Amino acid sequence: MSETPPTPTAPAGAATLPLVFDEPRGRKKPPRHLADLDPAGRKELLESHGLPGFRAKQLSTHYFGRLVDDPEQMTDLPAGQRADLVAALLPDLMTPLRTLEADKGTTRKTLWKLFDGALVESVLMRYPDRATVCVSSQAGCGMACPFCATGQGGLQRNMSTAEIVEQVVAAQRSMTRGEVAGGPGRVSNVVFMGMGEPLANYKAVIGAVRRMTDPTPDGLGMSARGITVSTVGLVPRIRQLTEEGIPVTLALSLHAPDDELRNELVPINTRFSVAETVDAAFEYAQRTKRRVSIEYAMMRDINDQAWRADLLGDVLMRGDWGWVHVNLIPLNEVRGSRFTRSRDEDMDEFVRRLEAKGISTTIRDTRGNEIDAACGQLAASE
Ligand code: SAH
Numbered sequence: 001m002s003e004t005p006p007t008p009t010a011p012a013g014a015a016t017l018p019l020v021f022d023e024p025r026g027r028k029k030p031p032r033h034l035a036d037l038d039p040a041g042r043k044e045l046l047e048s049h050g051l052p053g054f055r056a057k058q059l060s061t062h063y064f065g066r067l068v069d070d071p072e073q074m075t076d077l078p079a080g081q082r083a084d085l086v087a088a089l090l091p092d093l094m095t096p097l098r099t100l101e102a103d104k105g106t107t108r109k110t111l112w113k114l115f116d117g118a119l120v121e122s123v124l125m126r127y128p129d130r131a132t133v134c135v136s137s138q139a140g141c142g143m144a145c146p147f148c149a150t151g152q153g154g155l156q157r158n159m160s161t162a163e164i165v166e167q168v169v170a171a172q173r174s175m176t177r178g179e180v181a182g183g184p185g186r187v188s189n190v191v192f193m194g195m196g197e198p199l200a201n202y203k204a205v206i207g208a209v210r211r212m213t214d215p216t217p218d219g220l221g222m223s224a225r226g227i228t229v230s231t232v233g234l235v236p237r238i239r240q241l242t243e244e245g246i247p248v249t250l251a252l253s254l255h256a257p258d259d260e261l262r263n264e265l266v267p268i269n270t271r272f273s274v275a276e277t278v279d280a281a282f283e284y285a286q287r288t289k290r291r292v293s294i295e296y297a298m299m300r301d302i303n304d305q306a307w308r309a310d311l312l313g314d315v316l317m318r319g320d321w322g323w324v325h326v327n328l329i330p331l332n333e334v335r336g337s338r339f340t341r342s343r344d345e346d347m348d349e350f351v352r353r354l355e356a357k358g359i360s361t362t363i364r365d366t367r368g369n370e371i372d373a374a375c376g377q378l379a380a381s382e
Contacts, residue, residue, distance in 0.1 A: 105181030138196025
């Protein structure tokens, strides 16, 4: 009996996705680090180097629990083995090149150089009741939104799980060491709103979320509710995140309620329409019972008309609970861009119209404008 091999079938749209989502192949990978691995993987890696596996737990405690970065302080490791253990699981991942401060030292933007010279930025924002670190998930971004500085340079590469986690660990270190205005404290929130499209680097991002939420010493022991993943709306990945069962907050960068304008502002919309994208976000909210945030950068005479507020209200009107919260972000103007910030009165009217439809709406207080650390301003140049 002869058999013809089955023709591979892919879900609609899947065949063309990798073209957009994948980075160039054949690159050198970032050094392997314990934050890339789960506890079993860490043990295995040590053993593959001929080192005792049980030391992995001690190294994890130094990294995630005590936030130690100097091997000299790891005095519970045998002196003769310390260098090899550190080289195997705690290689240097990135070097801070520059830290800029604003808002009396409560906003700090750090420029990092990765092992291959790629540059990324992260921003720590301290508020009276919480401290949020805004992390990058890619060097550059391939989504090409014309109003965003990061989108102008294109995608360089995906970051590894450990490179993402290290931004949080570094922020946590500066908080516990009292380097941030306001005295010692802890990072309570993480937002994937730095450089890159997190859902285009799905696997590494989920790994990073797991390291952040795993209890110490396996991870940082943070609450998933304090973590926000922001996306342009890669619909298949939103669905995948829904299945993941980690109750992170989902933020959707919508910026327009109609396909005609959104195709221009968020080019991936030509692949996934507003209706499809909002459906996926609504499904996420229904399944996780987490309220979704809609991000909407207010651009003068582009997307800020009162009729568009009404249309946005209609597009978001689903279900019978407050599944959505709209965050209006006064546009941060990017050098050389034709987009400008909306007038205050137009923003106020926009809020009124949404609220009139029962949609909870706030205007985001944006931080770090003067150090180019605000939303859409991260371009990472030396
Ligand atoms: N790629 C993801 C993560 C980046 S988050 C995403 O787009 O959601 C950065 C947030 O800032 C997004 O909501 C983005 O649309 C918004 N943004 C980009 N450029 C901006 C600008 N110039 N002013 C205000 N917000 C901007």
